[in-house]
Amino acid sequence: MTETPEEIVTVSDAAEMLGVSVSSVKRWVDGGVLPAVKTSGGHRRLRVSDIMSLARSGVTGGLNIDFFRKRRVSPLPLPEPAAVYSELLNLVKERKPEELAIGLDRARQAGLELHIMGDEVIFPLMDEVGKLWQEKKLDVADEHLATRAIHNTLARWKESALQASPKSGRLAVGACPQGDYSGLGNFLVELSLLERGWKVLNLGPNTPMDSLAMVAREQHADLVWLTCTFVESEDSFVTDLKALHQKLMSHGTALFLGGRALQGPLRRKLTFDWQGDTLAQLDRALADRFPAPRETENRETSKA
Numbered sequence: 001m002t003e004t005p006e007e008i009v010t011v012s013d014a015a016e017m018l019g020v021s022v023s024s025v026k027r028w029v030d031g032g033v034l035p036a037v038k039t040s041g042g043h044r045r046l047r048v049s050d051i052m053s054l055a056r057s058g059v060t061g062g063l064n065i066d067f068f069r070k071r072r073v074s075p076l077p078l079p080e081p082a083a084v085y086s087e088l089l090n091l092v093k094e095r096k097p098e099e100l101a102i103g104l105d106r107a108r109q110a111g112l113e114l115h116i117m118g119d120e121v122i123f124p125l126m127d128e129v130g131k132l133w134q135e136k137k138l139d140v141a142d143e144h145l146a147t148r149a150i151h152n153t154l155a156r157w158k159e160s161a162l163q164a165s166p167k168s169g170r171l172a173v174g175a176c177p178q179g180d181y182s183g184l185g186n187f188l189v190e191l192s193l194l195e196r197g198w199k200v201l202n203l204g205p206n207t208p209m210d211s212l213a214m215v216a217r218e219q220h221a222d223l224v225w226l227t228c229t230f231v232e233s234e235d236s237f238v239t240d241l242k243a244l245h246q247k248l249m250s251h252g253t254a255l256f257l258g259g260r261a262l263q264g265p266l267r268r269k270l271t272f273d274w275q276g277d278t279l280a281q282l283d284r285a286l287a288d289r290f291p292a293p294r295e296t297e298n299r300e301t302s303k304a
């Protein structure tokens, strides 16, 4: 059999394509994460295109490449991030926040991974919105509407990630430092972790580093991350960060830093275990330092 993207397959075929157990596929179907229809006999059937979209979203850990090599399935064309960006920017300019949210969902469902949505669509989109606002070509109302539409969309993606992701047994605690009220970058980091199966406690904007350290210690966090978009006082930031890093090191907790405020001379004064600028870099660092535990249950089919 050679599957085309519109081909309908059984749950066990889907499990084989994804290299996961049959029960994982059933759970994703029943949780509404993976669309399926039921036959008159009550059996679930899935479209190959939906299976490939889920795999591309990063939720499943990817596709079982051997299966696809054997069956020679051609991948669906992915939307071009630059084209998605232009389309969404027009919707911001036309003040259509609901269509903006729908456009984000559509790009995601078509298979653009979270790190591409964050780094290559949402980041440049908001960068341009900021510039247009400075040039007085957009009102601050448009910046607020766009931020809220994106935030609400990320909240929906979070619900799906919470239902879908197999739990890795790891915990991350994160925040933005004191005086930093930004939201989207931090939310994207939270989602990246959730989609890798992490449990996450995101303390959000304006969080004192002492409180972050306290929660991390109490909850035995594996990782603490800080998203830094705006640094109020560089001197106290550097001092507080050093103290935070020392406390975390004594408990074996890794400290990851990111966000656009950490540029220039400030960057050289920072203490951390890892620092990055993009979600793609974060994904690679998480995969390197915290390799995913392999699913043990019923994997025999993927070995064939």
Ligand code: B12
Binding pocket: 118, 119, 120, 122, 123, 126, 127, 128, 129, 130, 131, 143, 147, 179, 180, 181, 182, 183, 184, 185, 186, 188, 189, 225, 226, 227, 228, 229, 230, 231, 256, 257, 258, 259, 260, 261, 275, 276, 277, 278, 279, 281, 282
């Ligand atoms: C929306 C916005 C706001 C909103 C935020 C609303 C909200 N709830 O989020 C409001 C109105 C509150 C705001 C206020 C201010 N803002 Co403002 N704002 C922006 C704007 C237009 C978009 C920010 C955004 O959401 N971007 C989209 C997200 C997804 O991008 P991101 O956070 O950078 O995250 C990406 C990466 O950085 C990375 N990343 C982020 N975190 C992490 C963490 C890790 C671990 C890793 C690996 C990666 C990573 O991944 C993401 C995807 O690529 C930017 C313009 C711009 N060029 O970004 C200015 C901008 C951030 N603001 C700026 C400034 C100066 C301010 C104010 C000081 C203005 C003022 N004078 O009051 C205040 C500061 C308020 C405060 N104390 O926090 C500057 C910051 C300058 C800097 N630090 O370099 C910017 C860059 C504008 C500019 N060009 O000058 N702002």
